[in-house]
Amino acid sequence: MKHVGLNVAADLLFTAAYSGVSGGLVFVVADDPGMASSQNEQDTRRYAVAAAVPMLEPSDSQEAYDFTVLAFNISERWGIPVILRLSTRISHSCTIVEHGNMPIAAPDPGFKRAPEKMVMIPAHARPAHKRLRIKLEEIRKWNEAEGPNLTIAGKGKPALISSGVSFAHCREAAPEAPVLKLGMTNPLPIGIIAAFARKHGDCLVIEENDPYLVTEIRGEGVNVRGKEKKFRIGELNVSRVKKIISGDKSPDPEPAKGMPPSLCQGCPHRTVFAILKEMNCLVSGDIGCYTLAVLPPLNAMDTMIDMGAGITVGLGMRHALPENEARRVVSVIGDSTFIHSGITGIVEMVYNPPATGHTVVILDNGTTAMTGLQEHPATGRKLDHRKTNRVIIEDICRGAGVKNVQVFNLPGKADKFRGELKKALDSNALSVLIARQVCLLAALRIRKLEKAQE
Amino acid sequence: MYQAKVTNIKITGRGGMGILTAAGILAETAFLAGYDVKRSELHGMSQRGGSVSSDIRFGKKVFSPMIPDGETDYLLLMADDQADVFGHDLRMGAEIISSVIFGPSGFPHKKSLNIAMLGALSAKLDFHHKIWLDVLEKIFGKEVVDINISAFNLGHKIMNQAIAEKHQ
Numbered sequence: 002m003k004h005v006g007l008n009v010a011a012d013l014l015f016t017a018a019y020s021g022v023s024g025g026l027v028f029v030v031a032d033d034p035g036m037a038s039s040q041n042e043q044d045t046r047r048y049a050v051a052a053a054v055p056m057l058e059p060s061d062s063q064e065a066y067d068f069t070v071l072a073f074n075i076s077e078r079w080g081i082p083v084i085l086r087l088s089t090r091i092s093h094s095c096t097i098v099e100h101g102n103m104p105i106a107a108p109d110p111g112f113k114r115a116p117e118k119m120v121m122i123p124a125h126a127r128p129a130h131k132r133l134r135i136k137l138e139e140i141r142k143w144n145e146a147e148g149p150n151l152t153i154a155g156k157g158k159p160a161l162i163s164s165g166v167s168f169a170h171c172r173e174a175a176p177e178a179p180v181l182k183l184g185m186t187n188p189l190p191i192g193i194i195a196a197f198a199r200k201h202g203d204c205l206v207i208e209e210n211d212p213y214l215v216t217e218i219r220g221e222g223v224n225v226r227g228k229e230k231k232f233r234i235g236e237l238n239v240s241r242v243k244k245i246i247s248g249d250k251s252p253d254p255e256p257a258k259g260m261p262p263s264l265c266q267g268c269p270h271r272t273v274f275a276i277l278k279e280m281n282c283l284v285s286g287d288i289g290c291y292t293l294a295v296l297p298p299l300n301a302m303d304t305m306i307d308m309g310a311g312i313t314v315g316l317g318m319r320h321a322l323p324e325n326e327a328r329r330v331v332s333v334i335g336d337s338t339f340i341h342s343g344i345t346g347i348v349e350m351v352y353n354p355p356a357t358g359h360t361v362v363i364l365d366n367g368t369t370a371m372t373g374l375q376e377h378p379a380t381g382r383k384l385d386h387r388k389t390n391r392v393i394i395e396d397i398c399r400g401a402g403v404k405n406v407q408v409f410n411l412p413g414k415a416d417k418f419r420g421e422l423k424k425a426l427d428s429n430a431l432s433v434l435i436a437r438q439v440c441l442l443a444a445l446r447i448r449k450l451e452k453a454q455e
Numbered sequence: 456m457y458q459a460k461v462t463n464i465k466i467t468g469r470g471g472m473g474i475l476t477a478a479g480i481l482a483e484t485a486f487l488a489g490y491d492v493k494r495s496e497l498h499g500m501s502q503r504g505g506s507v508s509s510d511i512r513f514g515k516k517v518f519s520p521m522i523p524d525g526e527t528d529y530l531l532l533m534a535d536d537q538a539d540v541f542g543h544d545l546r547m548g549a550e551i552i553s554s555v556i557f558g559p560s561g562f563p564h565k566k567s568l569n570i571a572m573l574g575a576l577s578a579k580l581d582f583h584h585k586i587w588l589d590v591l592e593k594i595f596g597k598e599v600v601d602i603n604i605s606a607f608n609l610g611h612k613i614m615n616q617a618i619a620e621k622h623q
């Protein structure tokens with residue numbers, strides 16, 4: 002999952018660390034330093050510490066392969082969830098991989114009743130927390146003795162401590178420097194780090210994102226240096242690592258700008274945003290292709306925070322703003338995002354209706370376009386495109402208690418949509434208007450699929 | 456200090472131009488030719504016509520998957536309007552290969568421009584022709600493999616002619 006995906010899964014992670022697991026459970030989480038396609042650059046390593054679970058950081062494709070196997074081995078041996086922390090460059094790069102024998106067969110499924118381990122009431126959770134800390138200490142000792150850490154001899158100062166893709170940049174930026182590469186970064190092999198620091202004296206930690214390693218290592222009383230503050234922001238590369246090492250304070254070159262993306266010609270989202278703009282709406286938006294409506298020429302989105310916030314932030318604005326402004330607020334959300342995290346917003350709207358009512362527009366393009374045209378429960382097809390039950394978005398909204406739920410097949414019903422949107426905004430009612438037209442890219446694919454099935 | 460020379464190639468353009476396919480073919484060819492290879496790409500919103508670029512690096516040993524600033528040896532420009540964007544990445548004397556080599560109206564078959572450009576690049580690299588063809592055959596299905604191989608060969612020929620003219 003993405004780093005922000007772990008925010009959604011975090012509730013489970015924290016308590017699954019207590020309950021423990023009987024098979025292997027590995028969270029593969031990719032951070033996005035530099036935000037190639039994300040809304041923030043949060044650092045997953047903080048989650049590993051906060052939830053007290055082991056974490057591995059591969060530095061290329063080979064290690065992504067090897068560490069996945071290792072993560073499952075650790076998870077099964079200690080009965081603990083493990084985080085495999087990737088970053089944009091690890092996920093979006095290919096390096097040569099030698100396959101090993103696939104050593105892991107899934108254990109036979111079965112459920113052993115053990116409510117004292119699996120039902121986390123406080124009386125069970127207190128001893129579970131103690132067990133978790135004992136496991137972590139055992140794993141730390143294992144990491145010191147036989148963990149996936151690597152010391153590379155070299156000469157000159159400073160000596161470098163690194164992990165993940167930053168390690169590859171280090172080797173290129175300073176091929177002669179001694180390097181300690183950490184493969185497991187929680188719990189840290191602090192004994193190895195302390196010995197390395199004692200041997201080399203001046204040690205510099207090279208890491209992407211937050212100053213996580215440097216803070217933790219210094220917290221253990223080992224004297225190491227970290228990067229300048231500005232390198233916390235954005236991706237590292239060989240040039241930036243050279244600057245960190247030499248203390249060069251000159252500004253980085255402007256990153257390549259390139260062509261900004263835009264909604265496709267003929268994209269159904271365009272029709273809807275043109276109308277919202279024409280009607281001078283305050284648009285509480287959400288995440289998907291349609292977020293591109295914020296850019297010129299449409300300039301038709303006012304807020305976008307996270308998946309699901311389109312509805313709930315819109316509701317907040319309706320509650321808080323003076324009436325004449327509140328009336329202009331429209332929540333806009335895509336079909337996939339609605340299924341993922343919009344439903345609770347609809348429930349909230351019905352339960353705590355704003356005085357001026359509210360209008361939610363669902364952009365149903367029959368796919369998850371932005372992330373690569375994946376299916377979702379409202380398309381009626383599984384991820385591998387096989388047919389399955391279809392969840393009906395309008396039924397969910399009506400079932401939750403929204404009275405005015407209407408579906409408009411675009412582009413034919415665009416005028417009807419405009420008229421009903423105006424009516425909804427003028428009334429104090431709760432409305433869900435579903436603008437339906439299959440994404441052009443998905444339509445091509447669906448036609449191919451249907452042909453293949455014939 | 457010994458540092459085995461790494462060759463750095465950047466392929467850029469926009470979503471839908473087959474940049475990642477071309478990058479894959481180049482990386483696979485370098486791999487089969489016996490080099491260490493790393494390839495990385497950014498294509499956040501490529502389906503929406505945004506910029507796509509891929510770095511391919513090969514040599515005896517490659518560390519970072521990203522080409523360091525100012526070290527690009529060859530820039531393959533699928534869309535000419537990307538030239539300014541990546542200008543600062545080039546090494547002194549780097550070569551820019553753009554679709555202009557196919558004449559003012561570009562390559563006739565838009566869909567195989569990516570492969571024709573690889574063909575042109577292949578005239579500058581010393582991989583055996585046979586390896587390239589093996590990889591093309593492995594990557595492309597029956598229906599399109601011939602079109603792509605002739606696009607590749609045409610690109611190769613045109614670049615060789617251009618090199619010959621320069622030396623006259």
Ligand SMILES: Cc1ncc(C[n+]2csc(CCOP(=O)(O)OP(=O)(O)O)c2C)c(N)n1
Pocket residue numbers: 003005006009288289290291308334335336337338339366368369370371372
């Ligand atoms: C918590 C979280 N998980 C995943 C993502 C990645 N993501 C971005 S947009 C999107 C879904 C977009 O689909 P949809 O709402 O149907 O809009 P479309 O792109 O089809 O217009 C996802 C899953 C995210 N931003 N946040």
